[in-house]
Amino acid sequence: MAPRSRNNPLALAVLALLWERPMHPYEMSMTLRERRKDESVRLNFGSLYSVVDSLVKHGLIEAASTEREGNRPTRTVYRITDAGATEAIDWLTDLVRTPAKEFPQFEAALSFLPLLGPDDVVRLLRLRQTSLERQITSLEGGLADARAMGLPAIFSLESEYEVAIVRAELGFVAALATSIADGSFEGVALWRDLHRRASTHGRLDPDELAEALAPYLSPPQ
Incomplete structure (x- = not known):
């Protein structure tokens, strides 16, 4: 992912979660809410799925498996790629090091x-x-x-x-x-x-x- 695309903290949150272990989007959402990270990162299901699709497109995460519980729809479990791990570290490093102009x-x-x-x-x-x-x-x-x-x-x-x-x-x-x-x-x-x-x-x-x-x-x- 090019640096110019680093404009959505939710993408970084997904990379950080998948760094821990593979997850499906619903588990990502629930984990972020349980940890109260939704108070720091704007979160809704629609944007989360869009972010996941974008990360897959850029090769930063990939489908690892699918799972299904009862009559619920099949869920895709994603995992981080080597490129995604590198991107997460580079992105976080830049955020910590370099002040950015925000518009409160x-x-x-x-x-x-x-x-x-x-x-x-x-x-x-x-x-x-x-x-x-x-x-x-x-x-x-x-x-x-x-x-x-x-x-x-x-x-x-x-x-x-x-x-x-x-x-x-x-x-x-x-x-x-x-x-x-x-x-x-x-x-x-x-x-x-x-x-x-x-x-x-x-x-x-x-x-x-x-x-x-x-x-x-x-x-x-």
């Missing part, structure tokens, strides 16, 4: 935040803050359960990472809400002025917008 929805929202009024943003950020706090509590509960089961930390690293990321976001959100509310956020005065000028439809007249932004967009003399 919250980052996109921040880039267009001036469309909302400052007071509305503070209110929404406080609501997000509450949701993040609940999310951290839930994640830490899951980690505690894993420790209670005696699972080594290596099997819950993705949850440890998620807690760290959510904590970082919580700190950012709380600080941003506070700075907007107390007026210390740079540009908040302009932001408020733009919304005071806004029409009843929530939009500024283009000439008014140009006038308000002129001092900030004019090149230095």
Whole structure:
């Protein structure tokens, strides 16, 4: 599989599972859910079968056998190939070594935040803050359960990472809400002025917008 095709973590998950032992797709799905890997990798049966077909096409996995239980349809059991094992190691190595640009929805929202009024943003950020706090509590509960089961930390690293990321976001959100509310956020005065000028439809007249932004967009003399 060419590096440019390494855009679906579910394919890596399938390779990792088949590294352990041959499985049919239903067992792959159940194993991922039992291990809560579906919280890190987007999983549904339709996409799983598409991924399996693609991996077979690229020679990274192959059919090993078929099995049938009772009146259920025949299931194909797959195993990883030598090429698939090499691909899994190369892919994982690249993911761990090289930061990649991702596009979180919250980052996109921040880039267009001036469309909302400052007071509305503070209110929404406080609501997000509450949701993040609940999310951290839930994640830490899951980690505690894993420790209670005696699972080594290596099997819950993705949850440890998620807690760290959510904590970082919580700190950012709380600080941003506070700075907007107390007026210390740079540009908040302009932001408020733009919304005071806004029409009843929530939009500024283009000439008014140009006038308000002129001092900030004019090149230095």
